[in-house]
Amino acid sequence: MKRYFLIIFVSILTLGLHAQSVKVTGQVTAAADKEPIMGAYVKVAGTKTAAITDIDGNYTIDADKNATLEVSMVGFQKASISVAGRSAINVVMKDDVSDLNEVVVIGYGSVKKSDLTSSISAIKGDKLEKLSTGNVMNALQGQVNGVQITNAGSPGSSPRVIIRGVSTINGSDPLYVVDGMPVGNNINFLNQNDIESMQVLKDASAAAIYGTRGSNGVILITTKKGSKGATKFTASATVGLQTMQKPDIAGASEYEQVFKTRYTNDNQTAPYNGIANITNAQGTDWWKQTMRDVALTENYNFGFSGGTDKLLYSASIGYFRQNSQYKVGDWQKLTARFSMQYNFNKIVQAGVDFTPKYENWHDTPDLIGAVMTMDPTTPVMRDQSQWTSNPYSNYARSNNNQTLNPVASMSRLDKHSDEYGLLATPWISINPIKGLTFRTQFGMNARFRLSDSYTPDFHIDNLEQAAVSTAQRRMENWVDWNWTNTLTYMNTFNKKHNLNLMAGYTMERFQNYYLDGSRDKIPSNVEEMRYVSAGTDNMQVSGTNNYNSLVSYLGRVMYNYDEKYYLTGSIRVDGSSKFTTGNKYATFPAVSAAWRVSGENFMKNQKIFDDLKLRLGWGKVGNQNIDNSAYTSSIITNRYVFGNQIAIGSSVGSIGNSSVKWETVEDYNIGFDMSFLQNRLRVTADWFTKKSHDMLMKKENLLVLGYPMWNGQMWSNIGSMKATGWELGFNWDDKIGEVKYGVGLNLSSIKNKAVNLNGDYLYTGSHNGDFIIRNEEGKAISQFYGYVVDGIFQNKTEVTSYTNEHGTAMQPNAQPGDFRYKDLNHDGVIDEKDKTYIGNPFPDLMLGVNLNASYHRWDIQAQFYGTFGNDIYNLNRERYFGQNGSNVMAGTLDKAWHGEGTTNEYPRLSVNDANQNYTRPSSFFVENGSYFRCKLLQIGYTIPESVLHLCSVRLSLSAQNLFTITKYSGMDPETASMGGVTQAGIDWSGYPNPRTILFGVNVNF
């Protein structure tokens, strides 16, 4: 049988004959079936001389006697052959099945990617290095199907990661496991350049081996290790410039008019404080006063690796810095990694990985809200004649509202932290007999944080002042350890029965220690005095230890017959200190199976599928992500006065829930892995449904209970929830002439539903004394819940004619210009019962598109990410009301209703707001939050080695968040979609993702 390939015609380039050159001819064949390969690309290394094989796989090329031929073809491994004076060279190309033979880490073990039975996505480190970011999860966005990553722009902040939708209400962060050590839910400390690969365990059949902490999925990270061979060095540098778009807020003259109109519309006189010295209509540009035009980000890395038969080593060092877009605030981290493995003999191997780090950050302010509401008629500073010796007192107080001067707030902000950390994972592995491995690893994750904050005394106004300065220092240590012991047995019987058994035992303890002290009345605000010791009054100190621990027993059986039929079963028993006796232990089983259909005889003659595998999985995972003290009621100290003397008393400081127990998530998964067209097209499809039981949540309760906890929040098992969805991934790799390209497309869709809430509604998103979000049994979770605005009353007649059957006005407080609310239950009154679901913060579809192409020395990458069908509750629309004298969006005066026919969208300006246009949650605030964003566009050029001897240098120019296609009117649809899963999609004016232009250099030698 002959192999047919797409014919690609490329002219043969020759540079003329050299004296030493020979004409080389030969045939290129495939190793597997010995058939000739047509269209293979034969090139003389280091030159532009190249040829293409003909229909019989033959080629002819002129090459130097000492040259090397490089032969490449899609679907095959690249081959390099020395000419060594020969004139006939036949080349046998091996199938490039590296992607399928790739070993994938699965938690307490690893398997070939082709042998996976669960839904696990793997991604190589080199795909993550393209984006310059402080947290590798930012780079993972759009790369992995079914993983919704929402970036929180500000320096040092962690993105929100939701794997396969919301199945639990109690946080969505997955568990991160670095080189076998669970490190919690934040991996800011990790340098993305140190990552060899990441595996996302998406379904419970994969994650169940992590039991109690697997309910949100597990992300396994393997760091780079040394490999046998000469020492390789790499270095890279990236410098970026961030910019941010200023929101369109009103200037001073419009502000004044809006402020007054709110009162005059209600027949009131406006308490407006005119200011004489406003010289321009714009007034103060608070955005410009607080924001940098351009903020810098930098990233430098250097590493080397290598090894011998005995010793494998690698080391790296990296520095990352990101400035905030505000004039203050930054984050920098210095990370290093040392990995060593020593092979004593064939039986014993040992190694250790050290990851020390240093982080330092100056807090980024949260002032976008203040910038947008601050009175623009107010100058930054008060008149110089009123200045005092305390510079913090010389700022101006807002003339007309209660917003604190944002420039003054920023000048006072002095909070900074240093954190030192060490992750160490020494291990020893023993293979006493073939197939049997005992491995023990004692991981330690220690962090030490020193945080200082200083608030100066100042007096801008009686309502904007701090009479005393305060210095505070907090020292906090975390020392978590994890002892993992596994016994693995792998063997193949009768060549076809492949068996892999694993049994394990782990112990973990999470230890936290802190000491916090503060003093007031520091004699001077100078830099040298900003320490606790300088304080003269009100000494306060607190400190304690917090512990929780976990003990687990694990077991797993993996069996496959002839790589056709697969069966995996695992079980984990977890015991946790976070629950009361009787509720401490829980069991998490999982079963999965796979069938390689393409391995069957009846598939031998078909030409469609190169690979076809069907996977089925079921499993149970748990969630114990609650406070250590969830079940205890604590007593705290407080004070009162008798006989003018202080009496020390106590009160109940928190009420525990003694019946709180494990949350479990159970899920089913069906998936197909397919590849077509000589493996050029690979398709993965999954369908899943997962249901959580006894969901844990720190739930708000009725205030009449009198709980000392804020808003009566108590850990409770509140019911069950279900997420159902599908994922579809396409990857296409091919080349057109000398242009190699790849297209990746990830599509996923998830529906979340509240199944059982013990008959309760669950309200979240507290705002203005109401709740924006309601969860109801049988409905999609965390939907916006409010009144439906049916336009605006245009005249008196419309108001008076909006009556019920008895002729009673439905909105007795309404006036022309107010919202008309729909009487949804037709009971003739507008009240709480007329609220309905008005928006869903979770998308119908998530889409990631990854494109790459290369031509000679040029390469280009593009990554796009988008969500579709999600809504955002845009609180920025309050900026059309000027409530409490706050500033408004530009154009409000014209946009707000000011007479019949002027608008049917924005209500009239009103101070009384008797119709509650502004305070009732309503459809007015809901906007389509769909967006499609170009996350990365990068162009790279590799300088020829002939120019720079011995090393390869790649230069790149990239743009992150280059453009966004959206109808959303707020600053950033992505950060607006943030928020915990129960408060998702409410735009509280957070820090938007900046646009960043970066220049990078990579050197390998």
Added chain:
Amino acid sequence: MKHYILGLSMTAAALTMSFSSCSDFLNEPILGQQDMANYFTTEDECAKQLIGCYQGLACDGWWQIYKMYNAADMCTDDEWMGNTTQDPGDYYHLAHYSGNTIQAGNSCQNFWQYRYKGILQCNIEIQKTPNVKFNDAALGKRYIAEAKFLRAFQYFDLVKNFGGVPLVEGLMMPNEVKGIERASVADTYAFIEKDLLEAIPDLPLRSQYSSADLGRVTKGAAQGMLAKVYLYEQKYKEAETQLQAVIGSKEYKLLDNFGDVWSMDHNNSEESLFEIQTNGTMSYSLGEHFSVVVGSRDDGGWSWGLPTSNLDQAFKDEGDSIREVWTILHHNQTYVPNDNTWTKDNPYIITPSKHKSARANMKLFIPIAKRPSPYDGPHINLNYRLLRYADVLLMYAEVENALGNDVEARGALNTVRKRVNLADVTSSGTALRDAIRKERRLELALEDNRLYDLRRWNDDNGKKAIENIMGSNGTFVHYNLVESTDPYETTNQNENSNKGYNFVNGRDELFPIPNSEIIMSDGSIKQNPGY
């Protein structure tokens, strides 16, 4: 083979260790704080919890509690919001009766929350103390009695603002209050009465406490409070009994000098039945901060809650110069009692453009020399008077007048008037009733009484007193919009003079229940009518 043994033995060691020790390993007590499960075993622990119950009165000077006391006076004819350089935010929707249910409810939400927090601490004390063995059984009973008073006081704070409220009598789990409804006003009062009636026998007289215990709940405080509860319910006969007991106990008398009543030098005086205790230490928030909130902007204050010219005029009409000077501070005043900072050359300033009425609260005024540094913090050592003997006498006068004993009524009334050199009232019947009402306004002005008096008093036209002074035809509204010639209030319209114009009968006699609570209860807790 050696390695094989090593491997096996390590595994064995690991497993052995795990099985033997994991029950201990999984036991992680919470460090650094006591667990309620092991608490309430000793007298001392009950004593401490009781201190915690008292702490709930002001929650360490928590401004939201005083804010509600302040807002209540702003809702009357005695006070403006006052600050005309800032947006009034929350205050506006209450004081100007905007009818915005949600915002007005929000203004009250924190007060509601903190009163119930305080009630829970009392509930726990009342539940736990009987299980502890006391050497002196009477002491245990007294602790419970004190806690019952504090619980009753806080429910009274709720019922007079919101009407009937859900009654929670113990520590409950969320599922136990599912579907909870508001008790009727009568049932809420009945609950309060029961607590106070049970507390009275076990409480000592003021004189029976040692000086170190000054500030604790006394029998007189409980009787006085119960009398007020009865009076609000118009149970005159029952009120009379309690008032007579207080008066008859001879534990209390009026201070000679009216100006001493709100002086920090006379905390816990003979006139005082119950006060929020304060201490000026900088280390804790045990003082009051209310004085700063109501103070002149020109004198380090925030100027929220300023006396009206209408109140000022009431003093003038009565010729009541003593109480006027001790109740209202005026712009450009050259003499401020007890504070010689202010002179002809350095008069007291309340800039009219910044202050609606250019007047300020003198009762809470702190003389410069007595101010802590920094002044703007919860460190002022002025006890907040919650019940004083003049109030008892005026309640007695009101009760006796209602019962037809005008001689008794005039006696009590004139005792109060005598202190401030006012002539005896000689009228009787309805005229005497009106004289007593006027006296309550003048004597207790700015002390968080007026609103509830106006809400409970029935006028001769069958309306509540507040309905006659507020609303578009209200006397107070008419005074401000038509009669007033006050140079400050009429010109500074940054707070509109039409305060009360939007008052709606049938709605604004109570504040709205916080909206969040209604939603959270899935509607089992119902909103007040009209909202």
